[in-house]
Amino acid sequence: MIPTTMNQMWTTMGSTLASFMFVWAIIRQYCPYELRRFFEKYSHRIMGYFYPYIKISIHEFTGDRLKRSEAYAAVEAYLSSNTSKSAKRLKAEMVKDSSNLVLSMDEYERVTDEFHGATVWWVLTKALSPGRSMSMSYYPEQEKRFYKLTFHKKYREIITGSYLDHVVKEGKEIRVRNRQRKLYTNSPGYKWPSYKQTMWSHIVFEHPATFETMALEPEKKKEIIEDLVTFSKSKDFYARIGKAWKRGYLLYGPPGTGKSTMIAAMANLLSYDVYDLELTAVKDNTELRKLLIETTSKSIIVIEDIDCSLDLTGQRKKKAEKGCVDDEIIKASKERMKEPKEEGGSGSSKVTLSGLLNFIDGLWSACGGERLVVFTTNYVEKLDPALIRRGRMDKHIELSYCSFEGFKVLAKNYLRLESHEMFDMIQKLMGETKMTPADVAENLMPKSPQDDPERCLSNFIQALEEVKEEEEAKKKAEEVKEIAATTKELPQENKDVEVTECSGEQ
Ligand SMILES: Nc1ncnc2c1ncn2[C@@H]1O[C@H](COP(=O)(O)OP(=O)(O)OP(=O)(O)O)[C@@H](O)[C@H]1O
Numbered sequence: 001m002i003p004t005t006m007n008q009m010w011t012t013m014g015s016t017l018a019s020f021m022f023v024w025a026i027i028r029q030y031c032p033y034e035l036r037r038f039f040e041k042y043s044h045r046i047m048g049y050f051y052p053y054i055k056i057s058i059h060e061f062t063g064d065r066l067k068r069s070e071a072y073a074a075v076e077a078y079l080s081s082n083t084s085k086s087a088k089r090l091k092a093e094m095v096k097d098s099s100n101l102v103l104s105m106d107e108y109e110r111v112t113d114e115f116h117g118a119t120v121w122w123v124l125t126k127a128l129s130p131g132r133s134m135s136m137s138y139y140p141e142q143e144k145r146f147y148k149l150t151f152h153k154k155y156r157e158i159i160t161g162s163y164l165d166h167v168v169k170e171g172k173e174i175r176v177r178n179r180q181r182k183l184y185t186n187s188p189g190y191k192w193p194s195y196k197q198t199m200w201s202h203i204v205f206e207h208p209a210t211f212e213t214m215a216l217e218p219e220k221k222k223e224i225i226e227d228l229v230t231f232s233k234s235k236d237f238y239a240r241i242g243k244a245w246k247r248g249y250l251l252y253g254p255p256g257t258g259k260s261t262m263i264a265a266m267a268n269l270l271s272y273d274v275y276d277l278e279l280t281a282v283k284d285n286t287e288l289r290k291l292l293i294e295t296t297s298k299s300i301i302v303i304e305d306i307d308c309s310l311d312l313t314g315q316r317k318k319k320a321e322k323g324c325v326d327d328e329i330i331k332a333s334k335e336r337m338k339e340p341k342e343e344g345g346s347g348s349s350k351v352t353l354s355g356l357l358n359f360i361d362g363l364w365s366a367c368g369g370e371r372l373v374v375f376t377t378n379y380v381e382k383l384d385p386a387l388i389r390r391g392r393m394d395k396h397i398e399l400s401y402c403s404f405e406g407f408k409v410l411a412k413n414y415l416r417l418e419s420h421e422m423f424d425m426i427q428k429l430m431g432e433t434k435m436t437p438a439d440v441a442e443n444l445m446p447k448s449p450q451d452d453p454e455r456c457l458s459n460f461i462q463a464l465e466e467v468k469e470e471e472e473a474k475k476k477a478e479e480v481k482e483i484a485a486t487t488k489e490l491p492q493e494n495k496d497v498e499v500t501e502c503s504g505e506q
């Protein structure tokens with residue numbers, strides 16, 4: 001009895017559908033456009049009464065088509081991790097910079113997911129993009145891809161209330177876990193517009209430096225780490241106080257004191273990407289702004305040796321004296337550009353101090369959020385105060401010569417020694433000399449297989465003694481020079497006195 005009823009039901013449904021399709025084909029063929037639209041609209045409504053399922057689409061690109069949707073990327077990550085076991089047709093891709101094949105569901109593949117008793121179906125679909133206009137012709141993608149989520153209307157609240165949040169949250173976590181961090185640099189001589197969608201080139205960021213391996217006083221290290229971690233967790237705080245979620249760090253100190261190493265340690269601590277901005281390769285302020293817009297959140301924007309990048313020092317004073325600041329800087333930059341450049345340099349940077357100031361904390365700098373801006377310099381006193389004032393460069397960190405505490409970190413890293421009888425001697429010598437962490441590290445490095453920790457330590461003591469002797473000799477030479485200068489000046493002073501006296505007598 002039941003099979004007969006089922007058969008009858010299927011037959012009725014089939015014939016109804018066939019009639020509907022027939023009518024629809026006729027309407028499509030012969031009806032004017034307005035009537036077709038009208039029919040489409042109402043047929044969807046009618047279908048809505050009988051069709052118990054709800055569909056949600058998550059498109060790959062957002063409205064302006066320049067930026068990939070974060071929701072799409074999160075869903076993609078969620079599905080490739082959670083459903084690749086159940087999908088029957090999988091796509092294997094060698095993701096750029098990765099050595100492994102990454103599996104994800106193939107187009108039109110349908111996978112099922114369960115959440116708190118609700119069953120949902122995901123399909124990856126594509127449709128032709130309506131934006132195949134001339135203006136978009138240089139974008140290679142012409143197809144709109146989107147995920148379609150289907151579920152019964154009785155689960156509406158669960159799905160829209162918590163399932164979608166769960167998918168996006170888990171997808172984002174998966175992306176952060178699997179993410180290979182990148183080191184970006186701006187390519188000189190870049191032409192815009194071009195087939196490339198970004199002005200940055202990148203490689204995988206693989207620097208091994210960490211705060212643990214950095215030679216730094218423990219309190220200073222702790223303070224910097226706490227500052228960074230607090231920043232990374234302060235999204236709500238920055239929103240509450242009405243400030244863009246970014247922070248500036250100025251790292252200054254002599255060469256070889258660990259400024260670049262600290263940037264790598266910062267990136268590793270927070271799992272941020274690094275944008276190493278070569279300012280001399282940036283054509284002008286507009287290009288600088290474009291570069292800024294293209295940086296992503298969770299990143300560190302670095303300008304190394306800011307004092308050498310462009311002639312940005314003390315230009316504000318000249319403004320008051322000579323008029324237009326920009327003209328002065330452009331002139332200075334041009335002079336610099338006449339000098340032989342490294343290969344690849346654009347040789348025509350017109351970036352100005354005001355452009356750079358806007359880059360750091362102008363209106364555009366707020367887009368994206370969660371970014372650190374780091375400047376390094378060997379000569380902090382050369383920089384324009386406007387560039388490094390608090391608010392732009394919020395934290396100034398001086399990296400200086402190696403302390404005994406710093407040496408202990410390096411001895412642990414390089415020689416696996418936490419203490420040794422020679423340490424007292426080293427502590428005394430380090431108190432009397434100035435050696436950069438880079439030099440200490442080099443001296444502790446074993447140079448041959450026979451170099452055991454003791455030999456490395458005695459080599460280091462020898463190096464310290466040599467530095468001490470050099471410093472003492474230099475000091476003595478300076479003292480001699482000073483004495484010579486004063487004794488040279490003396491007769492001159494006496495002569496003046498004599499002349500005065502003579503003239504007084506006359
Ligand atoms: N504080 C430090 N802790 C551990 N290693 C250090 C430290 N400072 C320097 N080094 C070692 O010295 C090398 C040079 O350091 P780094 O490039 O960070 O110096 P820098 O301050 O950026 O120099 P410059 O001003 O010339 O750019 C690094 O490869 C690192 O191994």
Ligand SMILES: [Mg+2]
Pocket residue numbers: 259260261304376
């Ligand atoms: Mg450096």
